[in-house]
Amino acid sequence: MVCGGFTCSKNALCSLNVVYMLVGLLLIGVAVWGKGFGLVSSIHIIGGVIAVGVFLLLIAIVGLVGAIHHHQVMLFFYMVILFIVFLFQFGVSCSCLAMNRGQQVVLLNSTWGMLDNKTKENLEDQLDCCGLLNVSNSHIQFEEDVKNCQAPCKAEGTCPTCGDKMLNHAAEALKILGGVGLFFSFSEILGVWLAVRYRNQKDPRANPSAFL
Numbered sequence: 001m002v003c004g005g006f007t008c009s010k011n012a013l014c015s016l017n018v019v020y021m022l023v024g025l026l027l028i029g030v031a032v033w034g035k036g037f038g039l040v041s042s043i044h045i046i047g048g049v050i051a052v053g054v055f056l057l058l059i060a061i062v063g064l065v066g067a068i069h070h071h072q073v074m075l076f077f078y079m080v081i082l083f084i085v086f087l088f089q090f091g092v093s094c095s096c097l098a099m100n101r102g103q104q105v106v107l108l109n110s111t112w113g114m115l116d117n118k119t120k121e122n123l124e125d126q127l128d129c130c131g132l133l134n135v136s137n138s139h140i141q142f143e144e145d146v147k148n149c150q151a152p153c154k155a156e157g158t159c160p161t162c163g164d165k166m167l168n169h170a171a172e173a174l175k176i177l178g179g180v181g182l183f184f185s186f187s188e189i190l191g192v193w194l195a196v197r198y199r200n201q202k203d204p205r206a207n208p209s210a211f212l
Contacts, residue, residue, distance in 0.1 A: 009198040013067040016191050020060035027053030070203050079195035086188040093181030096174045104170045108163055117148060124151045124162060133163035
């Protein structure tokens with residue numbers, strides 16, 4: 001059977017969904033491991049990573065079952081949902097690659113404001129810094145964060161801001177994040193294309209008079 005045939009499309013789609021399942025399980029495992037070892041204490045971060053892992057796992061299962069049984073309805077919903085995920089992920093990845101320093105500061109400020117005090121203290125302790133950025137529009141919050149800070153550098157009398165440390169690595173991190181996101185987004189559009197192609201192919205083992 002040539003690589004454009006029914007069997008090749010089926011095997012390729014099954015293989016792609018097995019990879020998605022492994023990635024989903026990896027995300028869930030890393031989130032549980034991080035929580036178990038105390039690396040991340042925020043239930044929102046843990047819950048978000050686990051939710052993404054479970055969602056990817058469920059989509060992969062739908063695609064895998066649909067591919068094995070050549071199920072028209074499951075393949076249809078699979079390719080529609082995967083295409084929506086592709087559009088969202090592609091947009092986010094492009095935004096990460098195009099983000100300048102000013103936008104990074106705005107993003108850091110908004111993210112820092114959503115963190116609880118325990119998560120902030122963990123970050124300050126791990127990065128050995130206090131507060132986010134000492135700027136006029138968030139000076140009161142900065143003073144409060146520095147007051148509650150328990151980082152090792154505080155015993156020495158001077159501490160760098162966490163915002164400066166994060167921004168030093170933010171550009172590189174965003175490039176990596178955007179690149180990885182683009183890679184997976186193109187793998188998702190490949191999955192959509194395979195699902196559309198496979199869905200419209202006739203199973204050679206099926207009744208020749210049956211539709212699709």
